[in-house]
Amino acid sequence: MLLTADLYDQRGEDLQSVPLQFLNLGGRARFSGPIRTVTCFEDNALVKSVLSTPAAGAVLVVDGGGSMNSALMGDMIAELAVQNGWAGVVINGAIRDRVAIGTMPLGVKALGSNPRKSSKDGVGVTDAVVEFAGVTFTPGRTIYCDEDGILVER
Template sequence: MALQFQSLGGRSHFSGPVRTIRCFEDNALVKSTLATPGNGAVLVVDGSGSLRTALMGDMIAASAVENGWAGVVINGAIRDREAVAELPLGVKALGSNPRKSAKAGAGETDVDLLIDGVTIRSGATIWCDPDGILVER
């Protein structure tokens, strides 16, 4: 992907099978999904590139660690970036914003995402490192 995702988590290299969420400025599905067993998966969240609100903070990221997720890729923003950087979790996002998102549960899970011209499907494999992101076709 050509988008300039920043490495914001405590792990700069991470990979695994993909789970997907599409949501806009509402992180309820992100929170509930990361509270389930991740089994080494990577959650890819298409927040439409919005930097107006954060889709994940330190508490949700800590839940991801506790539940065995390898990482989270967010086409959008996170918050609590210093605390997130201390966690053993891979995190890629476009940036950060301290503003909390809505929590209405709007969005979809396990859907095909199109981010920066790349189709990302649940079940595909994703590889992330400081140079960028690769997704299985």
């Protein structure tokens, strides 16, 4: 995979750059793939449901509204993602079990961590266009992530 800085130099007009400063929390800092989405707020039931399905290298973008009140993914859900072939997860919110997740062959970007569990009511939406930080994440388009940040196809 090209580094995001080089990719932006080549294709800047075709890409959106995410200005929000995500932390690299997974075992892979560089990952890319077709976007799938979940929108939820302090409820990770849909995150678990989607990451329990085969992905063939997709990246799940989770819009948790930027909430840091509870984690939207922990080590057990991250392990499901690994088992099902996900390239990575980008969470506009928090994770937990960050030490364990940091050893997994999975790209994970999130705003931070919180040991508190989220609710599990299944409230939210899957595979819809998501927008945060002024960037539009459209299912099926490609997302590129590395140590410098995140780029998304327009």
